[in-house]
Structures are given as structure tokens and as C-alpha cells.
Amino acid sequence: MLIGGLQKNSLIDYPGKLSSVIFFSGCNFDCPYCHNPELARGCPACQADLNTSTIYNFLEQRQGFLDGVVVSGGEPTLQKDLVDLCKRIKELGYPVKLDTNGSRPKVLTDLIEKQLVDYIAMDLKTDSMRYATFIKGDYTPDELLSSIRIIMASGIDYEFRTTCVKPIVTSGAIENISRLIRGAHLYALQRFRNNGVLHPEFFRGCDYEFSSDELLQLKAVAERWVGNCIIR
Template sequence: MENKPDKGAPVFFGGLQKNSLIDYPGKISCVLFFSGCNFSCPYCHNPDLALGRAHTQQQVPEEAAFDFLTRRRGLLQGVVLTGGEACLNPHLSRICRRIKALGYPVKLDTNGSRPKVLTALLAEHLIDYVAMDIKTTPGAYFPTLRPIDRPQDIEASIDILLAADIDTEFRTTCAAPLVNATVIEAIARRIQGARCYALQPCLTQDALDPAFFTTHPDQPTREDLAAFQRIAAPFVKSCLVR
């Protein structure tokens, strides 16, 4: 099926990573970055994208990205849409449609703040894999991570993905003091039965808010993550440390 341009203003991606072996589990993928985010996680390691700037100082026009995807058919096995927060972009469903029309499975990374977008994408079978960050217990996002306090959005997205009939994963960047053993257990209980729960270390370089690590210099170690894994594992089908 040929991929004809849809109606609507073209999108400028905040970046394009041509090859990745790690962003779409089990697939060689290309990563398209959306610029802009409604969160302000102090440890965000894509601060340019979070602040709405291009990832590589050079935006990628939609047609250039799709020319690339068209040429790579048969070589790439999937496309990852990440950010920033892709679900904020009003053209996301159209972009997914174009990617699917080229025959690629689509993985979406999201912070879970737009449950209605997830519902619409799932209803139209436009996404094949969703990875949702759960950054701490939903009631504790405000004000460190998010200027608007709407824990119900996070809760709704969790429920949508727990019920979804596609590959899903939840993941937590283990940043103190947002995350500790008690928080990990609460999250694991909340996502009980989830297919996959991934725990990620908090990287301090190139962070959105370097001052956060001056105030909170003691971040969880690899040993701490292994202990968190032991706490969470009984609640989910698979718990891994990245």
C-alpha cells in the first residue's frame, strides 16, 4: 500500500535516529522524536526536546522522515515515536497512519498524561507497542514533575494499557526522592499483572535541571535497582533492570 501524504500541516520532528537496537524490544528500529513536553522531570536527558527545541539543532521535516522510512522498508523492523511527549502533537494519529501504511509496526513512548489519545490510537489499531513511564506514585507527580496536578490522567492511562491487547510496558526511572522501595512496591501493586515493568537508572549528565542533583546527590545505585526489582517482580509478569 503506497503511503500518500495526508491532509494537514506537515510535522517537523525534533530529531530522527536512523537505527536503534534498544528502543523497540526485539526489533531494529528508527526513532522519531517529537518536540515539546508538558512535564519537567529534573532528570530528563532530552532537555532540548522537553523544552520544545530540536534534538540535534536541526528539525526533520515530515517528508524527509517519510522518504527515509520508505527507502528503509525491508531493512527496519519498526518505528519508535518518542519525545518530548508525542501524545501532545495533534498530528500524531496521522503520522501513525502514514507509518502503518508503509508496513511498519509502531512503538509509542509516553508519559501517560493523555489517556484519550491512547484510547483513540488503540481504537484505530495505530500502535503496536506502548511504553509508559510511571515516574512515582500518581499523586506525587505535582509539583516536581508536572506543573498541572492531574493524577487521574496517569491512573487512566495505566488502566488503558493494562487492558490493551498489544505489547505494553511500564517503566520507572529510579530518581530519589521520587522513587524509593515503598514507591516501587506501590507502583508494582498498581500495575499488578502487567506484561513488563522496567526499572531504569537515573542518569545525572545532561539533565534538564542539574540543580536537582545538587540537592539530591545520592541517587539509587545498581544494587538499589536490583533490590527494587526483587520488590516489584512478584506483582508483574516480567520485571527487568535496564
């Protein structure tokens, strides 16, 4: 497994829980605003000293202190041993949250059916009409749609989230996304921070940031279809 990092303590990555975050290296998406460029590129030197034994030993030592474990990236569903890792984490008594881009619906189904994941957060980069223009990578629209359906029918906790950055996201895109996930448990609109992103050249000379008022307007659009919409 390509483990890119371990954040030992986090109060923000798993809602309502003190968690540790395991970051995997490598991603099949190429998002201009990605804030983990080293992980996205699959940097082989990232945390080369980390392996599954180190992770398991750490989690064993933190039993009774941590409330959960987040599996993030990069894109964790690309890791062939992800099921085994989640199984081991669950055996240690931890709830597991998965962060994903939704490009591997079969992996999601496997994890859900085996009860190896307790919370899924899926990124919705933009609406289906804009993905091909702004989000390059190894995926199909049908895979993303399948993942949305699988997550919403799973019976476990979940959220969808969109990083709000112009021109990738528009009011129309938010409306289309919200229609698609109508009735979802939670939809989070995330503020974009132009700091250490994957493709900084994308934002040069570009009005990329939504103001607080504009974010509230996007939230109002989303709330027509998703009752529980928040701004992060």
C-alpha cells in the same frame, strides 16, 4: 508537527527490533532528570530541517531493512497530527512503538482503536502521592490512571518503566506502583544517568543514585506484584 530529531538506527528502543526513532519537540512534564532537555523545552531550532515528508521518504527507502518505528519525545501525544503520522507509518508496513508519559489517555484510546500502535511504553515517574511534589506539568492523576487501565486492557504489547532516582523514587513508591500495575506484561526499572539533564541543580549535593544492590532490592519489591520486572 514539531519534529525534534530522527535517530536512523536503534537496537534498544523497540524490544527485539531494529528501529528508527522519531523525536517530537515539546513536553507537558517538567522532570528534573529528563535526558532530552532540548526536546522537553520545545526548542524551535532543533532539527528545523526535518518534516513529515523527509521522514516518510526516509522510511520508504529503509523498507526491508528496518523492523519498526518508535515515536518518542518530548511527549508525542501532544502533537495534533500524531494519528495521521502513525497511519502513514503503518501504511509503509512498519510496526509502531509509542513512548508516552500517559497524560493524554484519549489520544491513546484513539491510536489503539484505530490499530495504529503496536507497542506502548509508559513512564511511571513515581507513585501518585509523589507526582505533585516532584513532577510539575499539565496533567491530572486521573489521566495517568486512565492511561494505565487503557494500556493494560488494550491487547497489544506494552511496558511500564520507572527511572530510579532519589528522592523521587523510594522502595515504598515502587511497591505502590507495582500494586497499581499488578500483573503487567513488563515493568522496567531504569538506571539514572546524571548527564545533560533538564535540571542539574536538583541533584547538587544530593544522593540521587541507586546502587546495583539497591536496584535489586527495588526489583524484589516490584516482583511481588509484577512477575516480569527487569533492570535496565
